[in-house]
Amino acid sequence: MMPVSVGAPARLLVVDDAESNLEVMTRILEREGHQVVTASGGAEGLAKLRDGDYDMVLLDVMMPGVDGIQVMQAIRDDERLKRIPVVMLSALHEQDTIVKCIQLGAQDYLPKPINQQLLKARIKACLERKRLQDLEDASTLRLEAVGAQLRAANEQLRRANQLKSRFLATAAHDLKNPLGGILLLADRIRMEAERGAPPERIAAQAGRVHEVVQKMVHIINSLLDTTVQEMGEVIPAFEMADLGSVIRAVVRENEPYAASKGIRLHCDAPDGLCRGVVDRARLAQAVDNLVNNAIKYSPGGSEIQVGLEHHGETPGGVARIGVIDQGPGFTPEDLDRAFAPFQRLSARPTGGEHSTGLGLSIVKQMVELNGGRVWIEGDRAWGGAFHVEIPLRELEPTSVPLA
Structure with missing residues (x-):
């Protein structure tokens, strides 16, 4: 209930087995403006309380069946009731009865016959204590809410600071080698130009600079993507798309890379099998990371299978995308942390390629942005298999939670 204002009418429960006592108490209390509810025994009183x-409760001690002491014990054991102030009423004057009532949580004790002035004073005092306690409880709840907000803000700041530190450390580490390579290639181009090297040789060196810069751009984009996702600032652009065409486009883009390592890409993603509302660009980015990773860690002469299947009986169902390679697979430790950012797993790229440790975390973010999920199957005995499930929605979703 809301805190009782000073002097305001209150809702009171009077529990007594004597009908005459109930009538007298009701008249006294109603003249004071209070709303009075009566119960003619302990069991009825407990039922009305619950x-x-x-x-406030005015409770007789001596009643047949469930007496006042038992009612007080039940009130004390009930989390919702135990804060209601209780005044015990009894014709008994034994000290041990009074002590027992107070020990059980009664705020006061009045002997019968009831003195009207004393009753009014005790009720006023008890209601005032309850009002102050209610205000204190409300203040405590507000302080706890503020404390929870501050803890959440501190945790967000801690994560942002941790992300910044990881970002800077990864950027410094991962960009150092490509920058050194660019400097060496630039020096070589300058020296060969001074020696009058043929243009095609200089052009070849410039092409190598271009490749290194592209690698740096990829590293920077991966870092920025992860930072934006961690900050929750990704804004999806949903549209109706044929997932088969998205997957085939990704495979085509990765075919030159696979061919350079002697790896075969087999794609089974037919048109029209799976259509739904997705963020096409980010779904393509997720699949591209999976296919690119499979090529990076697969041995020459192996095959990578990229497939698309339709599952489910619900309207639209789900699309399941699979990327299966013949690489080294994953250890149990790898599986536990594969999708966390900045994680380099036990396997190493088979062609000496660079790894930021961000690819799979970006996959997870992009898949979840589309309302889907991603998981891994595989061990070192037979390679790795990535599976992505995307719900095939007909209408554009209003919101999709980020991980």
């Missing part, structure tokens, strides 16, 4: 909200 079914309603009361600001």
